[in-house]
Amino acid sequence: MTDARADIFANIRRSLGVTGNEATRRMEVADRVARAPRGVIPQRGQVADEARVALFRAQAEAVQATTVAVDSVADVPAAVANYLRDHNLPATIRMGGDLRLTAMPWGDTALELKHGPSDGNDLNAVSHSLCAIAETGTLVMTAGPDNPTTLNFLPDNHIVIVNARDLVGDMEEAWSKVRIAYGKGEMPRVVNFITGPSRSADIGQTMLLGAHGPRSLHVIVVKG
Amino acid sequence: MTAHATSPQFKANATRALADPNLQAALLKMRTGFIDRRAAAVDRLPEFDALRDSARDIKNHTLAHLDLYLEEYERNVRAAGGQVHFARDAEEARRIVLDLCRRYDAKTAAKGKSMISEEIGLNQAMEAAGVAPVETDLGEYIIQLRNEPPSHIIAPAVHINPEQVEADFRRVHTHLDPARDLHEPTQLLTEARQVLRRKYFEADIGITGANFLIAETGSSVIVTNEGNGDLSQTLPKAHIVLASIEKLVPTLEDASQILRVLARSATGQEMSVYTTVSTGPRRQSDPDGPGAYHVVLLDNGRSAMLGTQFQDMLRCIRCGACMNHCPVYHAVGGHAYGWVYPGPMGAVLTPSLIGVDKGGQLPNASTFCGRCESVCPMKIPLPKMMRHWREREFERHLTPAAVRYGLGLWSFFARRPALYRLATRAAMGTLSLAGRARGRFRWLPLAGGWTKYRDFPAPQGDTFQARWRKERGGRA
Numbered sequence: 001m002t003d004a005r006a007d008i009f010a011n012i013r014r015s016l017g018v019t020g021n022e023a024t025r026r027m028e029v030a031d032r033v034a035r036a037p038r039g040v041i042p043q044r045g046q047v048a049d050e051a052r053v054a055l056f057r058a059q060a061e062a063v064q065a066t067t068v069a070v071d072s073v074a075d076v077p078a079a080v081a082n083y084l085r086d087h088n089l090p091a092t093i094r095m096g097g098d099l100r101l102t103a104m105p106w107g108d109t110a111l112e113l114k115h116g117p118s119d120g121n122d123l124n125a126v127s128h129s130l131c132a133i134a135e136t137g138t139l140v141m142t143a144g145p146d147n148p149t150t151l152n153f154l155p156d157n158h159i160v161i162v163n164a165r166d167l168v169g170d171m172e173e174a175w176s177k178v179r180i181a182y183g184k185g186e187m188p189r190v191v192n193f194i195t196g197p198s199r200s201a202d203i204g205q206t207m208l209l210g211a212h213g214p215r216s217l218h219v220i221v222v223k224g
Numbered sequence: 225m226t227a228h229a230t231s232p233q234f235k236a237n238a239t240r241a242l243a244d245p246n247l248q249a250a251l252l253k254m255r256t257g258f259i260d261r262r263a264a265a266v267d268r269l270p271e272f273d274a275l276r277d278s279a280r281d282i283k284n285h286t287l288a289h290l291d292l293y294l295e296e297y298e299r300n301v302r303a304a305g306g307q308v309h310f311a312r313d314a315e316e317a318r319r320i321v322l323d324l325c326r327r328y329d330a331k332t333a334a335k336g337k338s339m340i341s342e343e344i345g346l347n348q349a350m351e352a353a354g355v356a357p358v359e360t361d362l363g364e365y366i367i368q369l370r371n372e373p374p375s376h377i378i379a380p381a382v383h384i385n386p387e388q389v390e391a392d393f394r395r396v397h398t399h400l401d402p403a404r405d406l407h408e409p410t411q412l413l414t415e416a417r418q419v420l421r422r423k424y425f426e427a428d429i430g431i432t433g434a435n436f437l438i439a440e441t442g443s444s445v446i447v448t449n450e451g452n453g454d455l456s457q458t459l460p461k462a463h464i465v466l467a468s469i470e471k472l473v474p475t476l477e478d479a480s481q482i483l484r485v486l487a488r489s490a491t492g493q494e495m496s497v498y499t500t501v502s503t504g505p506r507r508q509s510d511p512d513g514p515g516a517y518h519v520v521l522l523d524n525g526r527s528a529m530l531g532t533q534f535q536d537m538l539r540c541i542r543c544g545a546c547m548n549h550c551p552v553y554h555a556v557g558g559h560a561y562g563w564v565y566p567g568p569m570g571a572v573l574t575p576s577l578i579g580v581d582k583g584g585q586l587p588n589a590s591t592f593c594g595r596c597e598s599v600c601p602m603k604i605p606l607p608k609m610m611r612h613w614r615e616r617e618f619e620r621h622l623t624p625a626a627v628r629y630g631l632g633l634w635s636f637f638a639r640r641p642a643l644y645r646l647a648t649r650a651a652m653g654t655l656s657l658a659g660r661a662r663g664r665f666r667w668l669p670l671a672g673g674w675t676k677y678r679d680f681p682a683p684q685g686d687t688f689q690a691r692w693r694k695e696r697g698g699r700a
Contacts, residue, residue, distance in 0.1 A: 004310040004311060004312045004316060005310040007312055008310050008312060008469065008521075008523045008527055009291055009294070011523065011527035011528060012290050012291045012294070012469075012527045012530060013291050015527055015528060015529075015530035015531040015532070016288065016290070016291070016530050016531055017531060018291065020291050020292065025289055025292060026292060028289065029289050029292040029293060029296065029439075029474070032285070032474045032475065033296060033439060033440045033474055033475060036440065036474075036475040036476065036477045036478075037475075037477065038477050039275070039278040039282070039477065039478070039480075039481040040271050040274045040275050040278045040481065041271075042269060042270075042271045042275075042484070043270070043271070044269070059494070063493075063494075063495075063497070096511070116511055117511040117512040120421065120425060135494075136494045136495045138495055138499075143510060143512075143513060144507070144509060144510060145509050145510065145511050148510075148511045148512045149454070149458050149512050149513055150458060150459075150512045152454070153451050153454050153455050153458065154455070170480075171480040171483070172477050172480055175476045175477060175480070178476075185300070185440060185441055186441075187304070187441045187443055187501070187503035187504075188503070188507075189502065189503060189504060189505070189506060189507055189510055189513050190458075190500060190501065190502050190503070190513065191500070191501040192454070192498065192499075192500050192501075193495065193498070193499035193500070193501075194497065194498060195493075195494070195495040195496070195497050195498075195499075196497050197497070198449070198450055198451040198497060198498075199449050199450070199497060200362045200363075200413060200449060200450045201379070201449075201491070202361070202362035202363035202366065202379065202380075202381050203362065203366075203381075203386055203389055203409045203412050203413060204385060204386040204389075204409050205250070205253050205254060205257055205379070205382065206409055208409060208410055208413050210413065210414075210417065211362060211413060211417065211449065211450035211451060211452070212360065212362075212417060212420065212421075212450045212451040212452040212455055213450065213451025213454070213455075213497070213498065214451075
């Protein structure tokens with residue numbers, strides 16, 4: 001039996017009428033991969049500072065996330081505790097090893113903290129996003145020990161911290177942040193773009209929240 | 225062999241669909257929902273049309289360099305610790321997946337929604353091999369319980385109403401209290417969430433599709449609203465991605481362009497809830513994620529579409545907008561098309577993938593109204609390609625004798641304009657005289673297929689050509 005890979009490449013090249021050795025074609029491909037040109041960037045996200053924060057929050061809320069802004073990282077634990085209390089949720093949270101999270105003054109609250117990935121028995125999780133996209137109200141999460149991927153999906157309530165200075169206008173700008181953090185062509189195992197809480201319209205064509213992922217998504221924007 | 229097709233029986237399927245009251249109620253609902261939401265989302269983004277052009281150009285460029293981007297992609301998957309398996313056809317793809325199931329000693333597999341899985345008939349093959357496939361997309365789960373194929377590429381259970389779902393859940397979830405209340409859709413959703421949550425943890429392998437493959441980084445991208453694809457690929461020990469070769473795009477930026485038109489065209493969302501870009505297996509420092517990452521790359525007839533008049537079809541991103549806007553799909557739903565891909569995109573793709581002898585009826589199921597092309601985010605000329613298939617069907621003598629005879633008769637006259645004018649004039653004159661009293665016909669010889677369902681209006685007495693000449697002559 002012949003090799004499937006070789007057959008498929010041969011078929012593609014026969015259909016396209018190419019050999020695969022054309023220098024110009026190889027150059028075009030290498031150039032596009034190296035430059036990664038941006039295409040059409042919608043105007044909507046191209047706003048700065050306060051306007052960008054406002055756009056991000058409005059877009060996230062339009063897809064049923066809730067948001068709150070705090071002045072500094074020191075205010076985050078209290079904001080988390082308030083959110084849980086206001087929603088009658090138990091005062092327990094799970095988080096990863098992200099230093100930006102662990103350095104916060106959690107001791108000032110009565111919250112019970114657990115660390116590491118979720119085994120499915122956690123109600124509430126707190127994660128720190130790499131950045132967030134104003135155009136669509138989207139959080140950008142990267143996998144790793146800092147923010148385990150299971151925290152994005154298993155707990156019922158997901159609370160995500162975003163620094164206002166990490167807000168970007170569009171997805172292309174988010175990729176720049178990923179490349180700065182990991183290097184061009186290098187990727188964390190997973191990049192999760194999250195836009196609102198989990199939902200499904202598969203029963204009776206009606207959109208219902210809380211399908212398999214979190215039933216609620218709360219975003220805390222840190223301004224300082 | 226691929227999934228079993230009933231496409232040759234399209235007419236019988238359609239007749240049955242038209243007589244199904246549950247299906248017709250569901251179709252009536254989707255007719256407005258999908259269209260209104262898409263239109264609203266498009267209105268909110270002034271750059272939408274420019275993005276469609278950009279998305280089309282990206283895919284055209286990729287297809288023209290597909291061999292080279294595949295090489296780049298494969299290299300980068302390997303560099304990230306993943307493996308790529310090439311499959312020429314459905315049989316080969318199934319064998320690769322089953323081999324991987326054996327390698328990981330899999331008893332059950334959690335599955336995210338994948339049309340490629342449907343195309344290769346994977347579930348049946350897994351069951352036969354003793355591996356239980358668990359569909360985790362809510363719609364896919366429902367149709368799996370009912371042992372049905374999907375009727376829509378993004379809303380597989382769109383033809384099923386909540387009462388039917390309740391009955392299925394009561395029939396299958398026998399471990400739960402029979403007296404429980406399930407009359408609210410949210411109660412059904414909660415029950416499915418609880419039942420499937422256990423399955424993710426039990427699964428030995430996770431299988432997902434891919435909306436995009438990215439050459440630059442060797443990544444696969446899935447887009448979901450439920451989060452089921454993420455749980456399916458995060459919790460088991462191995463992740464298998466099923467994708468066809470045309471899912472490739474060059475870079476992360478290119479995927480970002482197409483993502484902007486994908487969700488808007490599909491559901492009217494600006495972004496789906498979860499867009500997940502996965503690259504290789506769990507890293508040494510990762511506390512979670514699959515220990516192995518495999519990609520099964522399927523050709524199954526696609527490489528043969530390159531360089532032909534059907535190449536444009538390979539731009540398709542499976543958003544479903546064409547079927548959401550199709551008057552024929554609205555009338556008969558997805559099952560009538562008889563194979564995996566329904567609607568206008570299915571009518572073009574099916575003959576390419578399973579042969580015009582089996583799928584040749586589908587391109588005839590079109591009014592050529594052009595709505596599909598006008599809403600296609602990738603600007604695929606769907607009506608033009610359906611016409612190409614009709615020509616091929618005719619050339620290969622697959623068209624029914626009566627249609628061929630009629631077309632032959634028409635072309636005889638059409639090639640002889642004087643005779644054509646004479647004949648149509650005589651026919652219209654006769655029909656006009658005969659129908660003058662009632663103004664319409666309840667029955668006409670040779671037009672029983674028409675008059676069975678509606679009256680045929682009596683002509684006014686003159687032909688279009690004669691009137692055109694008269695009116696234009698009067699004005700000139």
